[in-house]
Amino acid sequence: MDQFRIHGGKALRGGVEAAGSKNATLPILAASLLADAPCRLTRVPNLRDTETFLTLLGEFGLRVERPVPREVVIDTSGAKTGVAPYDLVRTMRASVMVLGPLVTRFGKAQVSLPGGCAIGARPIDQHLKGLEAMGAEISLEDGYIEVKAKRLKGARISFDMVTVTGTKNLMMAASLAKGVTVLENAALEPEVSCLADLINQMGGCVSGAGTSIIEIEGVDRLGGYEVEVPPDRIEVGTFMIAGAITRGDVTIHRCVPEHVRSLTLRLRDAGLEVTEGNDWVKVLANGPLRPVNIKTAAYPGFPTDLQAQFMVLMTLAKGSCAITETIFENRFMHAAEIIRMGAKVVTEGRTAHLDGVKELTGAHVMATDLRASASLVLAGLAAKGDTIVRRVYHIDRGYERIEERLRTLGAEIERVSE
Ligand code: EPU
Secondary structure, eight states: OEEEEEEOOOOOEEEEEOOBOHHHHHHHHHHGGGBSSOEEEESOOOOHHHHHHHHHHHTTTOEEEOSSTTOEEEEOTTOOOOEEOHHHHHHOGGGGGGHHHHHHHHSEEEEEOOOOBTTBOOOOHHHHHHHHHTTOEEEEETTEEEEEOSSOBOOEEEOSSOOHHHHHHHHHHHHTSBSEEEEESOOOOHHHHHHHHHHHHTTOEEEOBTBSEEEEEOOSOBOOOEEEOOBOHHHHHHHHHHHHHTTOEEEEESOOGGGGHHHHHHHHHTTOEEEEOSSEEEEEOOSOOOOOOEEBOSTTSBOGGGHHHHHHHHTTSSSEEEEEOOSOTTOOHHHHHHHTTTOEEEEETTEEEEEOOSOOBOOEEEOOSHHHHHHHHHHHHHSBSEEEEEOTHHHHTTSTTHHHHHHHTTOEEEEEEO
16 A cells, blocks of 8 residues: 655745546546547546546446547447446445436436445435436335436426535436426536536537526437546645645646635635636745634535645644534544644534644654545645655545655655555
8 A cells, every 4th residue: 555755844836737627527427428429538637536437437338548648538339328336336436427327318227325435424315306306216225226217307406405416417317308407506516517518518408507507408319529627626726735835836737716716715814825817826825824714615615625635724824713614524534633743623513623833743644535635745745754644545536646746846755655
């Protein structure tokens, strides 16, 4: 098993290019199950989750080629329904996104019911409620959800909470259904709009994405697509915080500054100088770090996927603040690890109370999930002395060669075998 060894205390300086977004790539790949023509993606991030999803597509007869790095071409001519097996769904909950495309195109889908995960219970009741409203029959056997429908019918569906994957799944299901589907309380995340644009490019009819009401008029067939994956806003945010926490000067290129605006505003509140252009954002640390309260929320609010990283930054602020997690019920596991590095954090339900300390000190810490691991790397970069971050396979799920890219900014970080 790999681990990172980090020698902290160096200010990061320079520029880095954003990679393609993991959470945009996965639904784009799922949408290839809707296509009756070839699909092509560029700027595909080289990640464990993308690999897992490509393996999953193989279960449904799709053939994947990679003519050049970061490009994926999918031959959909052999597409058929099948089973999303437990072993794949277990490692990547986003696998559930094959449900909508498979049932709408082939009338049947079988997907292992994802269990809970490190960050919470994460049920899929909203996905199932929506499919049922569209006329699907749903049953559960041996841990597998089976969804059947001769042809899904358009329906008016109101989500009980904002769900990103739920919105994407039902949007794909509705794209080949008979009639019009209206999704209310839909997620506003940029990855949802990206999927809507993609379905329209394939010949579908989706409007309203980016607002809380999305309307989808079903069509009889969908063709292929050619798309460049948009930049990963969570990765961009993580690099921004890396610049901030090491008191450095970091520019992230080829990104969409608007997608990280909530972080930009909080970093400015914390005393960082953040400037942005059309497709870049720069963070410069040149004054004291002030404490800032944050509360995670669905887009355009502060992303839960940057909560751990921001918390680590706030451990070094001059004063106290509170961080509240509203999306997932168990997303403070990094707190216990950074306490071992000298941070002062007390968690109370969904709120973490922090008292800033002068410095963090290196320690052996353990990654527990993707974003928590990123936060531990940030803590290591800022800490005095050496930090070992174990179980970095979590970070490889969502950050491409993060250690190499941090090194180009001057970080002392290496990957070693345990
Ligand atoms: N929820 C339900 N029932 C449902 C669906 C969701 O109760 O049917 C709850 C969840 O348990 C959670 C909340 O609603 O408490 C929001 O869940 P959502 O469905 O929005 O999350 P997701 O779609 O499973 C995506 C990202 C996550 C990101 C969240 C929130 C992907 C593949 N995953 O998850 O990303 O944290 O949205 O923005 O897009 C990550 O990349 O590290 C990651 C966890």
